[in-house]
Amino acid sequence: LNAALYHFGDKMRELLKNLTENDYWVYGVTESDFDHAVSIVREMIEARNHQYESEAARVRSESSETADDILDDVAYYRYTDNQYLWQFALWRLQGLIEAVITYQLVDKNAKKLFGLKSKLEALVNSGYQIEQHEIDELLLWANLRNAISHAPPEQFRPIPLCEDDIVEY
Template sequence: MREELRDLQYHVYGPSEADFEYALDVARRLVQAHLTLTQQRIAPYRDDPEAVEAIDDEAYYAFIDTVYLWEYGLWRLQGVFEGLITNTFLPTRPAKPLPGLKKKLEAMRAAGYTIADEDYAELLEWASLRNALSHSPPEQYRPAMLEEADLLEYKELVERVCRQWRGDQVSGKRSGAGKP
């Protein structure tokens, strides 16, 4: 591994809620660019009856590629969310790492932040999916079939939770000094 990667100093400003929209936008642009490129690549063969099967194959594989891009978007969204917890919301940076989203959510509750039970459960479901994709991914041509609507749903969930936590900071409901 390159030396600069071993000692990565990436907490210049820290993540913000704006990173949620940015992550989703990057995934959207990559998907659109890939589909546009695929259409350009197959356009010269559209009227060739002998190329129908090859065009279908190319379109199918392009679709599979886009599903992987949505999976990568989910990883980024969850990473930003977890980064916000440890770098923005918790009153002090944990002395030892908080492995997993559940530990981070427990630390948030212990610090006095509120989270609806339904949101808590849904966040853990999304974390389980992300963990499955990370630690036991499906085979090459059978991805999890995530789509833009799924990432939008997750983004709305984490934004809602962050709004609640910002409200907790303003109202003084939570304990600790925190970082507003």
């Protein structure tokens, strides 16, 4: 493992090294990016659910006596995979929020802001009005995002995020 960590990053393509928003943004983040993040996850989950229903119908017709046992496992794996997709949505939305604050709402030439808390403080210091309970709520979501980023849930035991949670965020 130590040898692997020593060489970590040696194989990264030059194109990806030191990549910044200046390399890939044309227009910057817009409101539609938020909707797109939720829509793409929703569409992927709907497609997976449709695939499961088709597979379940086939299994029930071919193995009616054991179908429930077979499908229990498949349904659970589908559920856990869907949780991962909602985790990715949370991660993406958090990044979008931070990008909007950093690149559209506060002075871009100010010192580099690390973390959502510092970005929210800069936003308030720039004259924007945000209720303390809204800041507290955003920071709770940031803490959740940080938890699943820095100590990811086990493969078959994801945190139970769902679409309603993400829409609430």
